[in-house]
Amino acid sequence: NTKPPRVFPRDSARSPEPGPTATPPMPSTSSSSSSSSQAQKKPAKRTEAQIQQKVNELVQFLLVKDQKKLPIRRADMVKTILQDYKDLASVIIERAGRILEEVFGLQLREIDQKYHAYILINKLERLEGDGMKMDESVAKMGLLMVILSLIFMKGNSARESLVWDVLKKLRVDPEKRHKTFGDVKKLVKDEFVRQKYLEYNRVPHTEPPEYEFLWGPRAAHETSKMQVLRFVAKIQNREPSSWVSQYNEALQDETASASAAGTGN
């Protein structure tokens, strides 16, 4: 295997930020001015060019929204971009997804079937020397990886108190302001949860209430149990198979996602 071992969950590429001008000085696109004048009635028929225009705008919208790593809801796509093309939403979203893959190597994945929320996942693995920007998000991903491994090794959930203990042992004290992470508890309980890397649930029948962390849907999409197990194995200088039940679980997880990928594409 010539690829360097992947330690961090995949980092999604950021979309370009527009130059920070106060009010848009450039002429806005013709479609946005036409949709406001046609707001009263639905156009009789749409040309392919008009639909393609909406697809392109949706691609841009998804890239911008994904910058914060918050899931993007279908309702927002409709309200901001699709508007009176709402009836073609599924088609337009699907085509936007294809462009994201073909041009950017990003995959549009629905993580919530009920509320129709989507995230973008990087299909390209990180490489050493791949030129991607190294900022504090790298450190955050490292911290996240530690937490994800803890959760997995503990049988897919870990008590909040345990997570803080482990972090404290790693010199990331949740009670103090951290040089890189700032408010550690806020990062873990707030940011990682909003970004769907973690879930934070109340443990039933506990009084005073206790909470536990689980993997969130984004973690499941961006990394895997096997990758996480390999991370732990590397740190502890053991073979992944030396943890029998976790290894079997990771194998099952690999088989399951392989067959899902086969049918899904």
Add this chain to the structure above:
Amino acid sequence: MASSMTDSHRRFLQVLMSNGIIDAAEARRLHRFFCEQHKVYYAHDKLDDFIGIINTYLRPLFMEIRKGRSEDNGKIFYALVNLAITEATKVASDYAENELELFKKTMDLIVESESGYASSTNILNLSDKLQSKKMRKKEVEHVLQKFVQDKWLSERHGEYTLHTRCIMELDQYICETYQDVKKCNICHSLAIQGQFCETCGIKMHLPCTAKYFKSQPEPRCPHCNDIWPHDTRDLVQPDSHLSPRIPRTPRRISSSEPK
């Protein structure tokens, strides 16, 4: 669209999305690395063609990868720029309204200055005059840091100018907004920083000046022929061996334009 995108193109694009701007040396390194990684045809002098393929796919999405020169040292850079403001870009929320207003006013100061720089003191004074929510000194310092980190501004000795990336992205906007902005007499691009001829008022980039006067025993203004009033001995030489710019489309591409 003739040639198709490969993973090597996608990686290159992702790097630009991640960094905003990269220098020519890094671009060449990545071109080679990614082509080797994904076993795609590679020729060292075909970087512009490689980027051209990515651009055919990017332009319908209101973006493109542009080639430009730094005003500081004449080095070539590649930046990913937006081509138009659309509904989607209006949604981008990296900066608050008052931060954007501060940026705009800072840009006014920079463009209208002779040196092309605005001091942090002057920018702080601006923050008092904001029409949107007022900013305290610490907030101004923080947002200036963000602008530098995001490569919209660059800082030197407590003074701020527009980053190469910013000039490349907002080129047309600057020309349209600031009627009196000068272009370099040599390369005809926007000149935010540069030297002036005191007689006829033409402006030249420092690296362009260095290159132009290299072959001249007595530096004279290319326009009015008067003795050039500035010291030309220690100006930085631009990379002379690199090929000239890929022709840039000077107009904003409107999204409804037929391809």
